[in-house]
Amino acid sequence: MLKASKVHFCIRQRPIVDEVSLELNPGEILAVLGPNGAGKSTFFKILSGDIECKHGAIGYNGHDIYTLKSRELAEVRAVMPQHTQVNFPFTVQEVVELGLISTKAKDPSKLIREVLEATNTTHLKDQVFNTLSGGEKQRVQLARVLVQIWETKPFPRYLLLDEPTSSLDIAQQHAVLKILETLKTRNIGILVILHELNLAAQYADKIALLKNGMIAKTGTVEDVLEEEILAHVFDHPIHLIPNPATGGVFVSSAASSHPNIQTFKQA
Amino acid sequence: MISTLSYTKTQSQNLILLGFGLVLGLVLLMSLSMGAFSIPFPQTLAILFDQVGMSLGTFEMQQENVLLQIRMPRVLMAILVGGGLGIAGAALQGMFRNPLVEPGLIGVSSGSALFAVIFMVLVPVTASLAWIKPIGLPLFAFVGGLINVLAVYKLSKSRGRTDAATLILAGVAINALAGALIGLVLFFADDSALRSFTFWSLGDLGGATWRKIPVSLVLIAIPSALLLFNSRQLNALALGEQEAFHMGVNVQRVKLQLLVFSALIVGAGVSMVGMIGFVGLVVPHLIRILFGADHRLVLPGSFLLGAILLNFADLIARVIVIPAEMPIGVITALIGAPFFIWLIFNLNKSKN
Amino acid sequence: MLLISWACKAPESTETAAPARKIITAGGTITEVVDALGFSDQIIATDITSTYPATMQTLPSIGYRNQIKAEGILALGPDLVLIEENYLTPDVVDQLKAAKANIQVFKKPTTVEGTKTLVNEIATFFEVPEKANEINTALDADLAELDTYLKSQESRPKAIFVMARGPETVFVAGDKTFATEIFKMANLEGTATGFDEFAPLTPESLVQMNPEYLVFFESGIQSLGGKEGLVKIQGIDQTIAYKEGHIVALDGQYLSGFGPRVGKAALDLAKATRQ
Numbered sequence: 001m002l003k004a005s006k007v008h009f010c011i012r013q014r015p016i017v018d019e020v021s022l023e024l025n026p027g028e029i030l031a032v033l034g035p036n037g038a039g040k041s042t043f044f045k046i047l048s049g050d051i052e053c054k055h056g057a058i059g060y061n062g063h064d065i066y067t068l069k070s071r072e073l074a075e076v077r078a079v080m081p082q083h084t085q086v087n088f089p090f091t092v093q094e095v096v097e098l099g100l101i102s103t104k105a106k107d108p109s110k111l112i113r114e115v116l117e118a119t120n121t122t123h124l125k126d127q128v129f130n131t132l133s134g135g136e137k138q139r140v141q142l143a144r145v146l147v148q149i150w151e152t153k154p155f156p157r158y159l160l161l162d163e164p165t166s167s168l169d170i171a172q173q174h175a176v177l178k179i180l181e182t183l184k185t186r187n188i189g190i191l192v193i194l195h196e197l198n199l200a201a202q203y204a205d206k207i208a209l210l211k212n213g214m215i216a217k218t219g220t221v222e223d224v225l226e227e228e229i230l231a232h233v234f235d236h237p238i239h240l241i242p243n244p245a246t247g248g249v250f251v252s253s254a255a256s257s258h259p260n261i262q263t264f265k266q267a
Numbered sequence: 268m269i270s271t272l273s274y275t276k277t278q279s280q281n282l283i284l285l286g287f288g289l290v291l292g293l294v295l296l297m298s299l300s301m302g303a304f305s306i307p308f309p310q311t312l313a314i315l316f317d318q319v320g321m322s323l324g325t326f327e328m329q330q331e332n333v334l335l336q337i338r339m340p341r342v343l344m345a346i347l348v349g350g351g352l353g354i355a356g357a358a359l360q361g362m363f364r365n366p367l368v369e370p371g372l373i374g375v376s377s378g379s380a381l382f383a384v385i386f387m388v389l390v391p392v393t394a395s396l397a398w399i400k401p402i403g404l405p406l407f408a409f410v411g412g413l414i415n416v417l418a419v420y421k422l423s424k425s426r427g428r429t430d431a432a433t434l435i436l437a438g439v440a441i442n443a444l445a446g447a448l449i450g451l452v453l454f455f456a457d458d459s460a461l462r463s464f465t466f467w468s469l470g471d472l473g474g475a476t477w478r479k480i481p482v483s484l485v486l487i488a489i490p491s492a493l494l495l496f497n498s499r500q501l502n503a504l505a506l507g508e509q510e511a512f513h514m515g516v517n518v519q520r521v522k523l524q525l526l527v528f529s530a531l532i533v534g535a536g537v538s539m540v541g542m543i544g545f546v547g548l549v550v551p552h553l554i555r556i557l558f559g560a561d562h563r564l565v566l567p568g569s570f571l572l573g574a575i576l577l578n579f580a581d582l583i584a585r586v587i588v589i590p591a592e593m594p595i596g597v598i599t600a601l602i603g604a605p606f607f608i609w610l611i612f613n614l615n616k617s618k619n
Numbered sequence: 620m621l622l623i624s625w626a627c628k629a630p631e632s633t634e635t636a637a638p639a640r641k642i643i644t645a646g647g648t649i650t651e652v653v654d655a656l657g658f659s660d661q662i663i664a665t666d667i668t669s670t671y672p673a674t675m676q677t678l679p680s681i682g683y684r685n686q687i688k689a690e691g692i693l694a695l696g697p698d699l700v701l702i703e704e705n706y707l708t709p710d711v712v713d714q715l716k717a718a719k720a721n722i723q724v725f726k727k728p729t730t731v732e733g734t735k736t737l738v739n740e741i742a743t744f745f746e747v748p749e750k751a752n753e754i755n756t757a758l759d760a761d762l763a764e765l766d767t768y769l770k771s772q773e774s775r776p777k778a779i780f781v782m783a784r785g786p787e788t789v790f791v792a793g794d795k796t797f798a799t800e801i802f803k804m805a806n807l808e809g810t811a812t813g814f815d816e817f818a819p820l821t822p823e824s825l826v827q828m829n830p831e832y833l834v835f836f837e838s839g840i841q842s843l844g845g846k847e848g849l850v851k852i853q854g855i856d857q858t859i860a861y862k863e864g865h866i867v868a869l870d871g872q873y874l875s876g877f878g879p880r881v882g883k884a885a886l887d888l889a890k891a892t893r894q
Contacts, residue, residue, distance in 0.1 A: 079513040590695075591682055
């Protein structure tokens with residue numbers, strides 16, 4: 001389990017992350033949602049180990065994050081960045097191989113082959129990374145991040161993603177999230193910051209809503225997705241409409257709902 | 268990109284390095300056989316083979332003396348300094364994530380030269396202290412190079428990244444300062460042992476003697492080898508410091524090693540032969556253009572190609588205006604500056 | 620003895636016991652002394668500062684100061700290399716020694732005593748001590764003539780020495796320079812004092828020193844474009860020397876070399892500053 005307990009982080013006396021507690025278990029996708037300035041990115045960086053936080057605790061499989069060396073941390077979590085700039089002419093293969101740098105894999109070429117397949121990037125293997133399109137680059141980065149935690153281990157691993165779909169078009173967004181779904185069976189817990197509420201509704205198992213640095217609500221998708229709490233968090237009326245395609249809900253931020261469409265209201 | 272159809276990556280990398288080694292051997296032979304003092308090629312070979320106990324013909328004692336006492340240390344020095352500049356350039360480019368970086372541009376060279384000059388002024392050449400000079404001088408120069416590169420690094424950091432434009436500007440500023448201070452020290456100190464301003468600013472391999480080789484070997488070859496151990500880490504760093512950390516690299520430790528070893532190499536080199544520019548810029552680029560960006564090839568390849576290039580440049584410097592010599596910095600600039608301009612042109616082209 | 624042992628040292632030599640030696644000299648004064656001792660026809664090459672005798676300039680040149688390289692010297696095949704101390708870079712001297720070149724180092728004289736010592740040293744080296752006596756005796760005669768002249772003169776003119784290499788590079792000689800010594804010999808009052816070595820000549824300090832005579836090297840005047848070009852030096856028109864046309868120019872090696880002609884040079888200087 002990846003456990004955050006009462007994480008509190010201030011910048012100049014102002015709490016950016018305000019006593020946030022969270023749990024992520026392997027085999028589930030936890031979507032972190034919230035408006036801009038809610039503290040999502042800061043909290044994310046604290047979870048990944050980029051920012052050091054003195055108040056509260058972060059534990060990976062029971063180990064406090066600050067007792068782990070960077071190599072040990074890399075064995076238990078991988079981080080997918082929002083943007084990456086590669087200034088040298090590396091090939092796709094070389095970029096993906098980098099994911100294995102701190103792990104002593106028994107059969108590296110097999111792992112690489114598998115992640116390339118999983119991200120549908122095998123055909124790009126020998127191309128120079130910088131010549132790829134935005135969507136292709138994102139998938140290659142995902143492959144690199146995956147290969148770091150791809151090998152099956154006796155302990156759970158965690159994948160943290162910060163808005164991995166923000167610059168992708170619709171097909172690519174779903175492609176990435178479908179890949180994340182397949183990770184659930186590999187003893188991996190996934191925490192993903194998403195901007196698009198409907199993607200969260202469709203793919204996440206759990207949701208954490210953040211507003212002003214505080215958790216507004218956490219729980220399963222059904223528990224969290226309700227109109228009043230969503231409207232409060234996003235400062236905008238939200239209507240939930242049944243989604244016939246998925247069997248779940250469709251989140252609409254239109255100003256008022258059509259009178260003929262049934263909506264969910266808080267009881 | 269070279270295709271690696273029937274070989275594994277490591278095998279093809281090793282083949283390439285072997286190829287460079289062979290070219291270096293050829294260039295070595297060429298450098299040894301040409302110079303102001305004329306030695307016919309058969310005699311050159313005879314002298315060399317004689318060193319390993321094989322007799323290939325007769326030669327004169329003076330020929331042997333010139334070849335072994337004057338040319339050999341010079342060629343070796345060119346290998347060490349050229350190779351060192353190449354690999355240090357590659358390491359610094361990787362560390363700053365910027366292919367436009369080289370020791371001269373970011374102030375390592377001028378800082379080393381400044382401290383070398385200060386050391387020569389402050390430490391009198393008395394008999395009792397004579398042993399300090401061969402080791403103390405390059406080490407003090409290293410301190411100067413390190414201070415300079417740290418200053419440039421601090422100046423160019425904004426929000427955790429090194430912005431290219433600020434980096435170059437910081438380098439220009441620090442270089443200007445160091446250059447002015449060098450001029451100042453040379454102006455006031457009246458000691459012919461300080462060597463001229465052109466020695467420091469354009470470089471000169473003419474003072475290479477066997478006595479300088481052991482120190483150069485230790486202070487250049489060893490840090491170069493240690494840099495090689497950071498090849499994979501450099502690859503990871505290329506994705507960004509944060510990414511490297513996420514992948515488990517101890518970023519602070521790697522950066523420190525890269526900076527210290529590069530400064531040591533450049534400091535030692537500059538204290539021996541003055542500032543020679545463009546080698547650290549051109550060589551890693553050529554390797555990347557030809558063979559890709561994997562630092563496991565770029566680092567050792569840059570050492571070998573740097574050694575080849577500097578030997579070749581020194582050969583030209585020695586034979587083009589016999590019996591005088593062209594300052595070697597002129598030759599490397601004539602080769603390197605057009606290449607630099609082409610680089611900038613290409614970078615702009617790829618941005619548009 | 621030395622000559623014979625030399626001849627036997629060269630392994631492939633086919634020459635006889637008294638060979639025509641091949642000498643390279645580095646340093647104008649060394650060349651002058653070698654010439655005074657009668658061996659200048661054995662000099663095969665020399666450096667740029669060796670301007671006396673004039674025939675030396677027709678020989679191949681090895682260069683200037685720290686631009687001289689070891690291979691360049693050795694390529695000319697000398698048997699003997701005579702150098703002035705601190706003239707070549709120490710590394711080049713090391714290289715020549717490592718290459719087993721026959722190299723002898725001599726101190727450059729800065730006083731008349733130094734001149735005599737140098738003459739004795741080189742003469743001893745060439746095994747012609749009697750020639751040294753000749754030269755030094757002639758030098759003493761020159762000095763006596765100088766002394767006589769000075770005793771007949773009451774004045775002690777104020778002078779400074781200006782080193783010029785083009786109008787942008789103008790220096791004045793202070794204490795502990797050759798100028799200090801030669802001025803003393805010519806009984807001149809050097810008004811550029813209070814600092815050692817050479818300092819850039821500023822217009823204010825020039826006016827402050829206000830010399831009655833300005834002494835240059837001939838090459839220095841040339842680099843300024845002749846006497847007409849002197850006006851380019853800022854402040855020079857405020858000096859007595861310039862107003863009265865008291866500009867003295869002498870050959871560089873002659874004036875500053877402290878070679879066998881130093882006595883004559885001092886006398887020329889003394890006379891030129893009392894006209």
